[in-house]
Amino acid sequence: MMRSKLLSLVPCATGPFRTMSTTTKLTTVEVNDKTGIATLTMNRPPVNGLNLDLLRDLRQSIAEIEGNKSRGLILTSSNPTIFSAGLDIMEMYKPDKERVRAFWTALQDAWLALYGSSVPTAAAINGHSPAGGCLLATSCEYRVMLPKFTIGLNETKLGIVAPMWFMSSFLSVLPRREAERALNQGRMFTTDEALQIGLVDEAAGTKEEALEKCAQFIGTFAKVNPIARALTKQQFRAAELEQLESERAQDLEKFLFFINQPAVQKGLGIYLESLKKKAKN
Numbered sequence: 001m002m003r004s005k006l007l008s009l010v011p012c013a014t015g016p017f018r019t020m021s022t023t024t025k026l027t028t029v030e031v032n033d034k035t036g037i038a039t040l041t042m043n044r045p046p047v048n049g050l051n052l053d054l055l056r057d058l059r060q061s062i063a064e065i066e067g068n069k070s071r072g073l074i075l076t077s078s079n080p081t082i083f084s085a086g087l088d089i090m091e092m093y094k095p096d097k098e099r100v101r102a103f104w105t106a107l108q109d110a111w112l113a114l115y116g117s118s119v120p121t122a123a124a125i126n127g128h129s130p131a132g133g134c135l136l137a138t139s140c141e142y143r144v145m146l147p148k149f150t151i152g153l154n155e156t157k158l159g160i161v162a163p164m165w166f167m168s169s170f171l172s173v174l175p176r177r178e179a180e181r182a183l184n185q186g187r188m189f190t191t192d193e194a195l196q197i198g199l200v201d202e203a204a205g206t207k208e209e210a211l212e213k214c215a216q217f218i219g220t221f222a223k224v225n226p227i228a229r230a231l232t233k234q235q236f237r238a239a240e241l242e243q244l245e246s247e248r249a250q251d252l253e254k255f256l257f258f259i260n261q262p263a264v265q266k267g268l269g270i271y272l273e274s275l276k277k278k279a280k281n
């Protein structure tokens, strides 16, 4: 994919300064040359639905951030009210055989890249973050969320099942008892509830403040040996990463089998209809 490089002046909490910015249609990477921190912004209107292209783009941007020696990665959204609406249901509803395989593989790749990233990661959750959106946020090491939005793994409410590795990200943030209950209920947490339970680490009043708090978190590693930090993180996350690496073919087949069940297709169709009806009103 062609990626246009440009230098831009952007305002930020500590004043305007130069950032190196790489833009594709679906994500933007901006590296602050003072802090060395990269901000990875999802930009797929209307709701940052995670389709094949956005997932591939995300993975490519994560690789780019690791390759350019950034000091950390902040994941956020260009949409002022939605971090990500999760997986694009259109990829799973009446799917094309080859595309849906590529889609799930791209999701596995994006998760492995983000959860296993060698750089410190934080999510500035500047909008709603259901299901796959919550997966992205909980794959990061730190979360700052804006008020009056919701976050959670709501899969059971859609009649689908979050795979083990979705649960792994959730479990790396929440105690097992809380995670199990929330997943079984398909519970969406408000910002206040998420803060109280520990699903997010901090609340912020504005996106700028959220980005600043994420940068402060990444700054806590300034005096830590980066190789020791990266290896320690990888040791913590190795079991979950290896599990998906070793079972990704079976995971794909399981997904395809599940998603092609008539009852699942019917449920997704009804859910899509309800979303579209709501959007019209």
Ligand SMILES: CC/C=C\C/C=C\CCCC/C=C/C(=O)SCCNC(=O)CCNC(=O)[C@H](O)C(C)(C)COP(=O)(O)OP(=O)(O)OC[C@H]1O[C@@H](n2cnc3c(N)ncnc32)[C@H](O)[C@@H]1OP(=O)(O)O
Pocket (backbone or CB within 6 Å): 046, 047, 049, 081, 082, 084, 085, 086, 087, 088, 089, 090, 128, 130, 131, 132, 133, 154, 155, 158, 160, 161, 162, 163, 254, 255, 258, 259, 272, 275, 276, 277, 278, 279, 280
């Ligand atoms: C054993 C197990 C083995 C294998 C696994 C098996 C199964 C697979 C599991 C897969 C796990 C799934 C993870 C997911 O992420 S599923 C997606 C879940 N997402 C949601 O439920 C969110 C739905 N959306 C919303 O709640 C709202 O849209 C949102 C995000 C709060 C924003 O609200 P609002 O600003 O009011 O915007 P609208 O609702 O009006 O939406 C605008 C527009 O976008 C369409 N849309 C919204 N979300 C999605 C989506 N996720 N996918 C596709 N399209 C979406 C919506 O229909 C509107 O479209 P329109 O054309 O009418 O403009």
